[in-house]
Amino acid sequence: MTAATVLETEGLQVSYGDTVILSQADCSVNEGEITCIVGGSGSGKTTLLKSLFGLLPVSGGHVRLLGMDLASLGEAEFNRLLLRVGVLFQNGALLNSLSVYENVAVPLEQHTRLPQDIIAAMVAAKLRLVNMGGTEELYPSQLSGGMRKRVSLARAIALDPEVLFLDEPSAGLDPENSVALDRLMVSLREQLAMTLVVVTHELESIRRIADRILFVHAGTVVFEGTLEEAEAADIPALSAFLYPAGGGRQSYE
Amino acid sequence: MQGLSLSSDGTTLYLSGEVTRDTVPELYNEFSTLETARLQTIDCAELGKTDSAGIALIDLIRETPGGQAQLEGAPQRVQRMLSLFAAGEWRTAREAKRPRPLRRGGGRFTALSAYIRVAADSMVWSLLDAFRRGRRPRGSFYTQVVRIGLESVGIIALLSCIVGFIVALQAAAQLRLFGASIYVVDLLGLLIVREVGPLLTAVLVAGRSGSSIASEIATMKVSEELDALRVMGLDPVRYVVVPKVLAITAVMPVLVMISMAVAMAGGMSVSIAYLDLSFLSFAGRLVEMISVYDVVIGFSKTVLFAWQIVVIAVYYGFEAEGGAEGVGLVTTKSVVASIFWIIIIDVFFSIGYLW
Numbered sequence: 001m002t003a004a005t006v007l008e009t010e011g012l013q014v015s016y017g018d019t020v021i022l023s024q025a026d027c028s029v030n031e032g033e034i035t036c037i038v039g040g041s042g043s044g045k046t047t048l049l050k051s052l053f054g055l056l057p058v059s060g061g062h063v064r065l066l067g068m069d070l071a072s073l074g075e076a077e078f079n080r081l082l083l084r085v086g087v088l089f090q091n092g093a094l095l096n097s098l099s100v101y102e103n104v105a106v107p108l109e110q111h112t113r114l115p116q117d118i119i120a121a122m123v124a125a126k127l128r129l130v131n132m133g134g135t136e137e138l139y140p141s142q143l144s145g146g147m148r149k150r151v152s153l154a155r156a157i158a159l160d161p162e163v164l165f166l167d168e169p170s171a172g173l174d175p176e177n178s179v180a181l182d183r184l185m186v187s188l189r190e191q192l193a194m195t196l197v198v199v200t201h202e203l204e205s206i207r208r209i210a211d212r213i214l215f216v217h218a219g220t221v222v223f224e225g226t227l228e229e230a231e232a233a234d235i236p237a238l239s240a241f242l243y244p245a246g247g248g249r250q251s252y253e
Numbered sequence: 254m255q256g257l258s259l260s261s262d263g264t265t266l267y268l269s270g271e272v273t274r275d276t277v278p279e280l281y282n283e284f285s286t287l288e289t290a291r292l293q294t295i296d297c298a299e300l301g302k303t304d305s306a307g308i309a310l311i312d313l314i315r316e317t318p319g320g321q322a323q324l325e326g327a328p329q330r331v332q333r334m335l336s337l338f339a340a341g342e343w344r345t346a347r348e349a350k351r352p353r354p355l356r357r358g359g360g361r362f363t364a365l366s367a368y369i370r371v372a373a374d375s376m377v378w379s380l381l382d383a384f385r386r387g388r389r390p391r392g393s394f395y396t397q398v399v400r401i402g403l404e405s406v407g408i409i410a411l412l413s414c415i416v417g418f419i420v421a422l423q424a425a426a427q428l429r430l431f432g433a434s435i436y437v438v439d440l441l442g443l444l445i446v447r448e449v450g451p452l453l454t455a456v457l458v459a460g461r462s463g464s465s466i467a468s469e470i471a472t473m474k475v476s477e478e479l480d481a482l483r484v485m486g487l488d489p490v491r492y493v494v495v496p497k498v499l500a501i502t503a504v505m506p507v508l509v510m511i512s513m514a515v516a517m518a519g520g521m522s523v524s525i526a527y528l529d530l531s532f533l534s535f536a537g538r539l540v541e542m543i544s545v546y547d548v549v550i551g552f553s554k555t556v557l558f559a560w561q562i563v564v565i566a567v568y569y570g571f572e573a574e575g576g577a578e579g580v581g582l583v584t585t586k587s588v589v590a591s592i593f594w595i596i597i598i599d600v601f602f603s604i605g606y607l608w
Contacts, residue, residue: 114278
């Protein structure tokens with residue numbers, strides 16, 4: 001059985017001023033899968049990710065997210081669509097003037113009529129899920145980079161999104177927490193049937209979590225498929241990315 | 254069918270249908286009315302769609318005063334979610350505290366059209382949200398009142414007193430030569446009500462609160478906090494800017510009133526000590542001198558100053574790019590522009606006084 005497509009782009013082009021960052025980027029993301037957007041630094045991974053949920057205006061092509069063409073949506077429809085997705089930014093993007101509790105509670109307080117008891121319970125549960133229980137009263141300035149990122153993940157999943165976008169989630173985490181985060185992502189996929197789109201360039205993490213990978217090179221998606229297919233593909237840039245020490249799969253193993 | 258029902262002996266609670274964030278508020282209220290002291294079992298056999306709000310409700314029910322109620326017939330999906338969220342200490346999070354605020358950046362708009370858009374957005378949403386909670390965080394209005402208003406009172410009062418003192422001293426030295434000491438009151442009254450009070454207060458608020466607003470928003474912009482608000486479906490203008498517009502509108506007239514009163518007191522002290530005027534003759538002349546028109550115009554321009562301070566600060570905050578350097582740059586620009594436009598607006602009011 002083929003999984004349904006929750007996200008697809010067609011001829012996507014994104015520019016900053018006159019500089020074209022992404023061009024003719026075609027890709028798709030299947031429901032209930034973890035898709036890793038991979039590629040070297042400056043290849044356009046984060047730009048691709050941000051354009052997938054409409055944060056960056058596109059200069060050409062189309063993005064269809066959860067069955068809706070982003071370009072055709074009005075502001076109100078777009079905001080409603082955003083409630084069905086969660087985003088973890090590269091540096092966490094917590095609101096610095098709010099405590100950990102308040103940060104995670106923002107979407108719940110602003111978009112639901114849930115009683116405070118339930119919100120408190122949900123915030124506590126989400127924080128425990130990311131191993132940040134008991135930090136409710138701390139402020140972002142009192143947290144390390146990795147802790148901020150985990151709190152930000154708790155906020156991103158506060159409304160049980162159907163699709164979760166993560167921009168380099170394990171950057172800045174120690175190896176133990178990085179593995180724990182990978183396990184959590186797999187749990188979100190398996191237990192909650194969430195679809196995850198993850199920008200990362202950490203090979204170990206990719207091997208642990210990826211169902212499919214999108215390889216971005218020089219501003220376009222040059223490969224889309226499973227890790228096994230990627231390893232077998234005859235794309236020099238992709239091989240160089242997967243086996244930075246050279247020698248191919250055997251040398252890695 | 255969906256909802257909650259209790260067995261006749263009060264030991265089993267039947268939970269059925271959809272239990273999601275859309276239905277939980279009603280179910281929670283319903284549950285609050287039930288007598289659950291003897292609750293032992295929660296029957297979830299008829300449970301439909303559930304999300305984490307539903308799981309939170311189930312767990313709260315489990316921890317009723319009667320002790321840990323057992324879950325029966327819970328679909329595997331619900332059990333998985335319960336174990337994923339590691340239910341147990343649901344209530345450790347204490348009472349909710351309140352959050353804080355922006356919008357799609359200027360992008361390709363010209364500076365003027367971006368400014369007009371920010372100004373229109375801020376003013377329209379402030380007007381619409383003035384008498385309702387809107388999308389602003391709870392308590393944010395009062396926080397801003399304290400930051401912009403209360404915390405500025407000291408410095409505004411001190412400087413106003415000194416300026417009143419200086420103006421009176423300079424005027425007294427000249428007018429005394431002509432035996433026209435009493436006219437010091439006229440000069441003080443007009444100058445303070447029409448110009449010194451509003452202008453001095455506005456310049457201080459622009460320097461103190463305007464810079465703080467610009468740097469706060471700029472920092473939020475460069476650290477992606479505004480993007481985070483946007484992807485949470487929150488309009489940064491309504492969330493961040495509206496509380497500031499409402500607060501500054503409310504506190505500026507009060508600050509100006511304090512500034513006028515204290516400046517007048519500073520001037521009066523010179524009049525009494527240096528010109529031998531009595532308190533009564535000073536006060537009597539002052540009341541005679543100042544018209545309602547002067548006061549109304551004085552306060553009207555105060556509100557205009559307040560709006561332009563906040564709109565300029567917000568505009569520059571949104572324009573911030575880069576890191577710390579970008580924040581510093583827009584903060585400086587915002588203060589300079591704010592003071593410049595305060596003086597320009599004041600020129601028009603001064604010309605207006607002649608008519």
